[in-house]
Structures are given as structure tokens and as C-alpha cells.
Amino acid sequence: MKSRTSVITIVILTVGVVVLINILAGRFFVRLDLTEDNRYTLSKATKELLRNLEEPVTVTAYFTRKLDPSFDNIRKEFEDLLAEYHSISKGMVVYDIKDPLKDEKTEQEAQQAGVMELQVQVREDDQFKAQRAYLGAVIQMGEQSEVIPAIGQTQGMEYSLSTAIKKLSVKEKPVIGILQGHGEPPLQQLQQAIYALQVLNEVEPVDLADSTTDLSRYEAIAIIAPTDSFPQSHLDQLSRYLAGGKGVFVAINRVGADQNSQWGIPVTTGLETWLSQYGVEIGNTYIVDVQCPVVTLQQQQGQYVSIKPVQFYYFPFINKFADHPVSSGLEQIILQFASPVNYTGDSAVSFTPLAMTSEQSGTKSSYSLYEVD
Known part of the structure; x- marks a missing residue:
């Protein structure tokens, strides 16, 4: 009898806890994270971003329903993420979830916004077949918008969403200069890096040989993989720029390799000597x-x-x-x-x-x- 009473008590307590969680979840969205690597816990940077929003953000998610369970899981994870963003931002992030295949108007809306139409495999009657699907989102703040064309996995969801919101929320972006003119790769070959920089910055090429260039307008200058020598006048410009309290990012090759002879090739541009003046030895x-x-x-x-x-x-x-x-x-x-x-x-x-x-x-x-x- 005592054992039965204990079981009944445990059941009542369990039901009570579930009811309490459901009541709280209705008022304050909380996503419990029991994973070892805390994959469902928002980063400190995201929480700070959401708590300091000055303008409302609208997220319109375009997700096709009734797909393979793996795609449905992506949709559910994104819905949970949006609910958490809404809660932490105290309502500054609002969201709507639409199925583009529900009607032609919604599908045209998704396509015009830049959400990609995908072909995915779904199982039906013990057979796999291709089906059109949409798994993307549009983030809007005022008249500006960013698009996540396709969300193919749960990993990286937070980064993509927070990056889009951050990009919209920054009003005055500092300018980063990418140095050109010494054999550096052109900006077209640095698209991935430039895309990442443009979240918080404007990015422009810089030519030290141009006498009209005003280096003071750049928050920082990046020197990436030069192959030609730097004239002393250019090094002097960089020294004055540093003395003014600005920053220089240097990514240079000190050695190279001849693939035919398999001999090492020292790379000398003058930057290595210039850096040594500041105590940096490569x-x-x-x-x-x-x-x-x-x-x-x-x-x-x-x-x-x-x-x-x-x-x-x-x-x-x-x-x-x-x-x-x-x-x-x-x-x-x-x-x-x-x-x-x-x-x-x-x-x-x-x-x-x-x-x-x-x-x-x-x-x-x-x-x-x-x-x-």
C-alpha cells in the first residue's frame, strides 16, 4: 500500500511539474538545453544583441510543411529559435511562419524576397520522390531587409539569424580598407572574408600610391598576402597611420614553395623589416x-x-x-x-x-x- 501511495505521489508531482512548465512556457518561452555541448543555448552575443534592439525586427519564415522528418525537424528548431528571440528581446522580434506551397501568392512572395526553391527527397508509399520545398527566411527592420535563402541544417541557425539582425541594426558602419597595389589578391578573390566583414563594416580597396587617399577615414587596414616590395614611402604612411591610434591587420607569406623543384622560396616585401620595428618577428x-x-x-x-x-x-x-x-x-x-x-x-x-x-x-x-x- 505504501509503495502504491509513493507511485501515485510521484505521478501527481510529475504531472504538476509538466503543467507548471506549460503555464510558464505560455508566458515566457524557455528552451531547456540538456545537450552536453549546449547546442540549444543562445550565445552571450546574441542575447546582448536582442536585449539592445532599438527598432522592431520582423522575421518571415517560409517553410514547406509535411516533408521528411529531418526537414520537419529543421522547421521546428527554427520556430523554437524564433520564439526564444521573441522572448529575450521582450517582443522586439516578431515572426510569422508561412508555407509557400499553400497558395501561389505566398510562393511568389517568397521567391521575390530571395528565398530559394529546393528539391528534396520525401518518402511516400515506401518510395522516395523529389518534391519542391522552401526552407528560408526574410528578416526586416524598417525599410531594410536581409534574406537567409536556405536553411539546410540546424547547426549555424543562430549565427545566420543573429548576423542578419546585427547587419540591419548597425546604422553607422566603420570603414575597413583592403590594401591593394603590392601583388595582393583582388577583392573578387576575397569574397568570403568581405561578406563576413560587411556585417559590421563597410569595405573598400586602399591604394597607398594614390596621393588623394585619406587613411584617417579607415578604422583599420588589412594587408593580405602581398608579393611585391613596399616602397619606403608606403611603409612611412602605415607608420603614421598606426601612430594615429588605428589598427593594421597583416597576413603575409614569409616563405613560399616552388612545386617543380620542391625548393623553398623566401618571400621579402619589406613588411617583415617594418614589423620588426614594433617587436613582431616573422x-x-x-x-x-x-x-x-x-x-x-x-x-x-x-x-x-x-x-x-x-x-x-x-x-x-x-x-x-x-x-x-x-x-x-x-x-x-x-x-x-x-x-x-x-x-x-x-x-x-x-x-x-x-x-x-x-x-x-x-x-x-x-x-x-x-x-x-
């Missing part, structure tokens, strides 16, 4: 690391060609990152013919290494064959 060496990818090596042996998988130590895998906003969220990157960076300047200046090689790494002179073992 070694004229290769980084080699046992933690590296496996490449396929073809070798001619008489009339036959043998294929052999080998480790290529000159492309280190990097998975050790500093606890810093710049490297936050990075899990692993691969560097090609990288060189070590050290700081030898004023100890009063803060120097933070953002990415570190493994304990099984070392260096090798650039004046040598880069051998494949």
Missing part, C-alpha cells in the same frame, strides 16, 4: 608539424605509377587557440607553408598568440628542399 623558416594532413604521392617506378599516402608536415593542423574574441569558436584550421611569429618588443605591451602548433612541431630553413616522407 621567422624566415617553415613550420613543420607531425599533426598534419595525409597527402597522396605519385611515384614513377619503371612503367608503373605507385600511389602512396604520406604525411605532409608543412601543412600543420592547428587546434590550440587562445581564449580571445578573435579566435573564439575556432575548432581546427590548416596552414600552408606557415612561419613562426614571435614578439621581442616592449614587455609592457600585451602580446597574445592566437593560434599554436602542437608540441611535436618545429621549424626548417626556407633555403631547403621541402621533402615528402
